[in-house]
Amino acid sequence: MQTVQPDDLVLLVDRDRKSFIVRLEPGSQLHTHRGVLNHDDLIGTPWGTRVYTHLGHPLWLLRPSTDDLVRDLRRISQIVYPKDAGYILMKMRIAPGCRVVEAGTGSGGLTLVFAQAVSPTGRVYSYEVRPDMQQLAHRNLEQLGLTEFVEFKLRDIAGGFDERDADALFLDLPTPWDYLAQAHEALVNGGFFGCILPTTNQVSRLIGALEETNFGLIEVEELLLRPYKAVPARLRPIDRMVAHTGYLIFARALIPSEE
């Protein structure tokens, strides 16, 4: 039976589904509203068991999912939700070995998903202009042991990206139409372009600009995630749900014919 080891990243979930993610360090303590847990008491405990705070409150001891990691991220900006991030992987073929460019880094939610997906041989090049953002994202990914797959760049992308022949490039910023020439230049010919935007006005403007910058096969989609109450005899959607995270825009970097 596999047990928890020092330096492991653990997810602790209480009865109300409130959860905590921590990296275990001998001698440390986790303080929750339900009481305290000594990391030393967790080390050596089998995964999947129930542990107790000093007040006797039970918590499940588990490995976090990618969804858990993204939702738990410390953030100072809107993050890309896992439902969208997973779909982006599918639409942009982000897989082990890929070289992916991203701007802006934000709190690092998408950076995390990309870094994990391209590891161990690929690489994420992540651009950000705000130093505080970048520092937070760096700390977030360091906590997850993913920094070796990411090159963080503190830079305005108006001057262009350093990379060439990138497999995929994703823009999560308010005015993506300003950077399409730069994006096209950084992408391999035929490469995958992606973007997420909150308003319909931005979507209209972006797809107009994409058409004028040698991008093609443009797609606009949105994903709605509807959670259910998991009660066998009373199965039903929960009362309220997230109604909007963003519109996803995908396109391919094309090479215009000479004619």
Next chain:
Amino acid sequence: MQTVQPDDLVLLVDRDRKSFIVRLEPGSQLHTHRGVLNHDDLIGTPWGTRVYTHLGHPLWLLRPSTDDLVRDLRRISQIVYPKDAGYILMKMRIAPGCRVVEAGTGSGGLTLVFAQAVSPTGRVYSYEVRPDMQQLAHRNLEQLGLTEFVEFKLRDIAGGFDERDADALFLDLPTPWDYLAQAHEALVNGGFFGCILPTTNQVSRLIGALEETNFGLIEVEELLLRPYKAVPARLRPIDRMVAHTGYLIFARALIPSEE
């Protein structure tokens, strides 16, 4: 500028967004309703350019996305859609290096996504009872060069899985409640369980059975994908959409307390 090479997998997309995926073999031909293309004429052509059939019809020459690959799959069964597959990766932390068990293989759509996501160091163990299904899935993954990451098993899972300590296990079959003890045995303690089911009756039955088989933190969700017409001045959802693919059920394999 990167050019297409022999043995490359290419996506060809015509003006109406109809697409074809082929692996290039010197001397071969692709026959479409718009005319014929010689593989030899494509080899050496830059990615992202337009090529023409013998009737003069243009097609974009591109690398396929994972979404393209799944949608293009030859199938004799319902496939798991990319919107669901991408989210499954997020919820079950399926990433490079993971050992993932799956049953049934079906046409191999999810097998493809899992194999790509766990490569190069992980492995997918995929169970199926129907020989014709398994053969089709095997051929589908061979076409994509992904068989080295998959162990195909032609076997009824009622007798249990061969694996132990699997990171994640996914069931895509009509009566998952019949195999929960076997699933729990194959999973690492605390491991990720997932399932997709079309009807609410099946969902109710499965979550009832999960509760009785030491699975916990059960979640039921569904994803709706809404595509838009990507016209800058007339942005709007398309008229009709897929209304239902399946309910996603996630849970964790727990170890009951002794008390």
Next chain:
Amino acid sequence: MQTVQPDDLVLLVDRDRKSFIVRLEPGSQLHTHRGVLNHDDLIGTPWGTRVYTHLGHPLWLLRPSTDDLVRDLRRISQIVYPKDAGYILMKMRIAPGCRVVEAGTGSGGLTLVFAQAVSPTGRVYSYEVRPDMQQLAHRNLEQLGLTEFVEFKLRDIAGGFDERDADALFLDLPTPWDYLAQAHEALVNGGFFGCILPTTNQVSRLIGALEETNFGLIEVEELLLRPYKAVPARLRPIDRMVAHTGYLIFARALIPSEE
């Protein structure tokens, strides 16, 4: 220009879209968190103008919509939302002159919509077992001047309905399958049956029972209402929405063939 008169029902809406509905009585006052309004100051004021509390806070003076009335209703039970109520009118042809049976009355939300729709020549027969519920519903409809179109009955419907040849019959209660014979008896041959239920388990059970009780042309549907932020340059769905109110079930009371 039409002005507000004594005994008019008015909707007052503040800057944050918080709203109040009151019937104007000379000498009365409306107390809001933004200050006080004298009914006498409102009487004689044109509809559609801005009025001010004694603290100077502006409120729009308007006639309430049916949607406003339903949302404002004092309630001790879940109400049927206007999105569902409006669709029920369409599916059950509830229009001026119809005779409609309803159980249970609840807080009277659907009763209100039905009463308004069948007036002035039709009638609603509304059954309820809980006296407190019925009193609340009665008071709610009295406030709106709609009681003349409703016959309230404090009675368990297990013993059957008093009506025969009703045009439409709607059940808003947890175990509708217990009352289908009674419903069939009260409906005109071919009449419209409707029901709203929160869980999938209830829907399955009801449609099974309907099939066995000479109901046919069964339909199950749900309506999702998605509100947008009405900002011209930043149009987008609001962040969160109601994810579930209930499943709507419609059927027709059929007469079995003799054969």
Next chain:
Amino acid sequence: MQTVQPDDLVLLVDRDRKSFIVRLEPGSQLHTHRGVLNHDDLIGTPWGTRVYTHLGHPLWLLRPSTDDLVRDLRRISQIVYPKDAGYILMKMRIAPGCRVVEAGTGSGGLTLVFAQAVSPTGRVYSYEVRPDMQQLAHRNLEQLGLTEFVEFKLRDIAGGFDERDADALFLDLPTPWDYLAQAHEALVNGGFFGCILPTTNQVSRLIGALEETNFGLIEVEELLLRPYKAVPARLRPIDRMVAHTGYLIFARALIPSEE
């Protein structure tokens, strides 16, 4: 037991849910792909029973719902769906006795719903510029016996509406922003304004124009209708659904303060 009479409007539904709506005339025949029915054979038959074509195919004999009527309408333009029409009644308080202005008439789908809802004492004023449209709508409503509640006007609304103090005004045309001053003039102070538009660009433009024309309390919403397969043991959404009919925009005609 109520029986079908000459001049009754009947709905006939076959086993595959294909339906026909006809007004019964002694001596007439209904020709379907399943065979012929003599109106004379239907007259005197109880509602809710099964009748048979000369080829022996069964059809249920029923009164049509408003939903049935709208869906069956002969049309040369897009109609407003019943899900939207029912909600419009709720949001604009369209009820017996109301005076409602509408433009354009189109095929008369919404005219039908409004006429039925305001009868017997209210009235619909419906404007249209295309004579063929208006004729079709007139014929459609005549078939349903609703013309006495509608005043059809063949006229460009750029010159204004004839009505004043209308309770509600609905625009179903491509450039509603061109007619807002006219709409405001026709509405009672505080009156209900509504509109349906297919694209986000139109919505942005309309709400911008509404803000500049003394309309307020603007709301933008959309309704998604999701039908289910009504099978008790295999309850599930149907595979495909209508993804978009239109965005609904509601507002109130306000009187600006003097200040």
